[in-house]
Amino acid sequence: MKRILAFFLILFLAAASALAEPLPLLEDYAEDLVIPYDEADPSFGTFSYSYRYPHPDEEAEGGPEINTFYTDLIEYDLGFTVPIIQEAFEGFDSSTVITYTVTCNNDDYFSVLIRREENNPDIKRVSWNGHVFSRKNGSPGMTYTLPKVLGILSADESEEWLQNRQTEKADKLIREMVWTMIEDNDAGIDYAGLTKDYLSGIFFPEENFYLDENGDPVFYLQPGDVYEEVPENADLLIFPIPLEDILDEL
Numbered sequence: 001m002k003r004i005l006a007f008f009l010i011l012f013l014a015a016a017s018a019l020a021e022p023l024p025l026l027e028d029y030a031e032d033l034v035i036p037y038d039e040a041d042p043s044f045g046t047f048s049y050s051y052r053y054p055h056p057d058e059e060a061e062g063g064p065e066i067n068t069f070y071t072d073l074i075e076y077d078l079g080f081t082v083p084i085i086q087e088a089f090e091g092f093d094s095s096t097v098i099t100y101t102v103t104c105n106n107d108d109y110f111s112v113l114i115r116r117e118e119n120n121p122d123i124k125r126v127s128w129n130g131h132v133f134s135r136k137n138g139s140p141g142m143t144y145t146l147p148k149v150l151g152i153l154s155a156d157e158s159e160e161w162l163q164n165r166q167t168e169k170a171d172k173l174i175r176e177m178v179w180t181m182i183e184d185n186d187a188g189i190d191y192a193g194l195t196k197d198y199l200s201g202i203f204f205p206e207e208n209f210y211l212d213e214n215g216d217p218v219f220y221l222q223p224g225d226v227y228e229e230v231p232e233n234a235d236l237l238i239f240p241i242p243l244e245d246i247l248d249e250l
Helices: 002-019 063-088 148-150 158-184 198-204 243-249
Strands: 029-036 047-055 096-105 111-120 123-134 207-213 218-221 235-240
Touching: 029 063, 029 198, 047 063, 063 096, 063 123, 096 158, 096 207, 111 198, 123 218, 148 158, 148 218, 158 198, 158 235
Parallel strands: 047 096
Antiparallel strands: 029 047, 096 111, 111 123, 207 218, 218 235
């Protein structure tokens, strides 16, 4: 009997281990475009566009859907965004560099933080964008907004009135929690000029977040939205809040 129980325990642990496997990643989706505006005259400047995006294994659950998300994003950028940037800064050096960091990779979620740095004649701008994908049964590869991470909306929820009500409820709570963290300001960050009303116009909790390694949301503000003059090497302004703390207040 003990041998049988031990055998089933081994199977259970093996199954649990398999479920906890991170999403396997292949070689990045990546390209480095360097295009002189006039090959015969270097003084006309150079346009460069470099991107790196994650490339999950197609065989993994959720892999195909996440790959479709990023290949569609790349196709849109190359077909629409890149030509606009080229035309806008023709005759000047211009560069865009897109990189990413995997912030969560477990059996429930795959989360990525995208960093985009643009250097143009008159401006240097850095911005971030969080992507959260589900790895749960029934919705693998689906992009998740905050209400679905919180479980107050199901993965396939489609009733617009309910989505709006639940999203508004979650947004209001998170804005209050973030504003409290700004007022406490344990990090000593210069939030001069930032008001609660202004925060509501630049911060959208249902989208402006990524997940940390524990699956807890990390909300963020872009430095360019907070500072009138962005300090050199300013980083993303983050507000980590444990999932259980949010759920306790809902």
